[in-house]
Amino acid sequence: MIEINFSKSADGLVPAIAQDYRTGDVLMLAYVNIEALKKTVETGKAHYWSRSRAKLWLKGESSGHVQVIKDILVDCDEDCIIYKVDQVGGASCHKGYSTCFYRRITEDGFEIVAEKVFDPSQVYG
Amino acid sequence: MIEINFSKSADGLVPAIAQDYRTGDVLMLAYVNIEALKKTVETGKAHYWSRSRAKLWLKGESSGHVQVIKDILVDCDEDCIIYKVDQVGGASCHKGYSTCFYRRITEDGFEIVAEKVFDPSQVYG
Numbered sequence: 001m002i003e004i005n006f007s008k009s010a011d012g013l014v015p016a017i018a019q020d021y022r023t024g025d026v027l028m029l030a031y032v033n034i035e036a037l038k039k040t041v042e043t044g045k046a047h048y049w050s051r052s053r054a055k056l057w058l059k060g061e062s063s064g065h066v067q068v069i070k071d072i073l074v075d076c077d078e079d080c081i082i083y084k085v086d087q088v089g090g091a092s093c094h095k096g097y098s099t100c101f102y103r104r105i106t107e108d109g110f111e112i113v114a115e116k117v118f119d120p121s122q123v124y125g
Numbered sequence: 126m127i128e129i130n131f132s133k134s135a136d137g138l139v140p141a142i143a144q145d146y147r148t149g150d151v152l153m154l155a156y157v158n159i160e161a162l163k164k165t166v167e168t169g170k171a172h173y174w175s176r177s178r179a180k181l182w183l184k185g186e187s188s189g190h191v192q193v194i195k196d197i198l199v200d201c202d203e204d205c206i207i208y209k210v211d212q213v214g215g216a217s218c219h220k221g222y223s224t225c226f227y228r229r230i231t232e233d234g235f236e237i238v239a240e241k242v243f244d245p246s247q248v249y250g
Contacts, residue, residue: 076220095201
């Protein structure tokens with residue numbers, strides 16, 4: 001059923017872009033293997049493969065900020081996917097911003113362009 | 126000036142998401158190294174590192190469908206970027222669609238959800 005090309009990268013992972021299904025904002029990018037993608041399709045909640053922890057990762061398992069799947073898109077080369085999601089809690093970033101892409105690159109360094117939605121110390125303890 | 130963490134992946138590349146700056150549509154995902162990112166900042170046109178050709182790639186060098194940079198965002202881990210772009214010609218995909226993500230995954234396979242903007246045989250000859 002799922003025809004994604006996991007063989008292109010040495011680690012068998014493909015990037016998955018999480019995009020807010022209402023606003024179109026790109027929330028984050030993480031990686032999936034076949035296990036994570038199957039789990040996502042089965043449960044309707046975004047799962048990824050955590051490269052740092054080397055394990056299946058239900059986004060929001062600590063914070064409660066799960067991503068409810070609205071649609072899954074695939075690109076022309078079948079080596080990248082988009083999760084269109086409803087972001088519970090309104091924030092995808094562990095630093096408290098609605099999106100992980102809360103900074104722009106300028107000639108003088110990074111400039112913050114998003115609002116903080118929550119205080120990470122309150123959510124992660 | 127550019128503080129991106131290129132050391133996380135074995136090949137020194139980070140994913141770059143091209144997003145339409147007007148509609149928010151995700152157009153494509155490709156990869157950049159420091160050379161491609163610097164060239165993008167210098168020229169104001171999206172450059173990537175082609176993994177298949179192992180060379181610097183000006184998007185649109187064959188088709189003329191260049192991507193004019195409106196903004197560059199970076200994520201919390203500094204290992205992924207977004208190019209917010211004005212897509213010349215209205216199409217980013219070499220298959221003729223406005224976006225490379227022109228299909229959704231369904232239980233019965235892929236379903237096309239985008240419109241063809243051009244005929245690839247006319248553009249690439």
